[in-house]
Amino acid sequence: MEQKILCEVNNCSYWGKGNKCTADAIYVVSHTGETAENSRETDCKTFKPHDL
Template identity: 35%
Template sequence: MIKQMPQVKCSVANCAYWTSGNNCTAELIMIEIDKHANAKLDSEFAGETFDTEHQDYAAAIQETCCHTFKPKH
């Protein structure tokens, strides 16, 4: 059985992984809560390594942010 990737929508058009229709093409998505927005998570954005050991809880959508963002060149 082939596992299908979920469709990820993103409105940040200046991200390297953004495509037409507000679609994200990154192979890996890392989402954090805002209090960790500036944290260095030993990550290569949209790469293979992320700190996936910790867990946090968001009370609302507005408390989350995407660490996968990579500016378009």
């Protein structure tokens, strides 16, 4: 089954054409503990910047 995770962070090593995340798995965390009220309270810990 093809993974369909979209991401607009084009300086991430896992960013691909069409804003597709190419990571095998992603890890998303909440800033506020175990729950989040909205997307601003979350982070993708899989993010890895491109080598400059």
